Ligand SMILES: O=C(O)CCC(=O)C(=O)O
């Protein structure tokens with residue numbers, strides 16, 4: 001296992017050193033998988049420290065104003081910070097085949113190009129030209145209501161969130177949660193435990209589940225439980241761009 005040096009983004013060979021068979025198994029079984037140590041602590045701190053720098057962002061969302069919860073987030077402007085751009089590119093490459101496999105299993109026609117630039121060109125042609133990677137900031141009492149990050153007709157079925165703060169030291173509470181709504185059944189919840197720099201890869205809105213009578217689709221939503229104390233930052237990497 002390689003680890004990125006302090007201040008360095010995980011490079012492509014390092015991403016390949018992740019346990020991808022385990023990640024794919026978890027994605028297939030639970031709709032979510034942890035990708036440990038995507039960013040070194042220095043890189044986490046540097047990204048979180050960008051929050052007040054309005055030059056880095058194209059817009060700010062105060063969640064309470066929209067009924068999204070409590071807390072804030074900002075969408076990065078282009079050019080994205082190098083670490084965010086690099087993670088988006090390399091994770092996309094690795095996840096595109098999973099996205100294709102899921103689409104096919106669910107009987108959907110969508111297929112995804114092998115690299116992010118080609119997929120983003122499709123987004124632009126569909127009128128989705130605004131970059132969606134974002135930086136989220138939560139303080140004590142804040143939370144993120146269950147939601148799906150859909151920004152137009154083109155949806156890449158997986159996304160990634162990287163925890164930038166250290167649980168137990170920088171904040172308490174603030175668990176990343178996913179719920180899964182199965183047809184005609186009660187919802188199932190999954191709590192994902194993350195350390196600083198860990199990413200969670202998860203389904204944007206649905207995933208295939210093998211039942212006794214074939215594959216069916218389950219709908220997923222994600223959110224963050226209430227932050228009890230401190231400050232919690234995350235970087236969200238969504239692959240489709242926004243209308
Ligand atoms: O703060 C988090 O852990 C989740 C943020 C989120 O909703 C996202 O990245 O799409």
Ligand SMILES: [Fe+2]
Nearest residue numbers: 147148149222
């Ligand atoms: Fe989200």
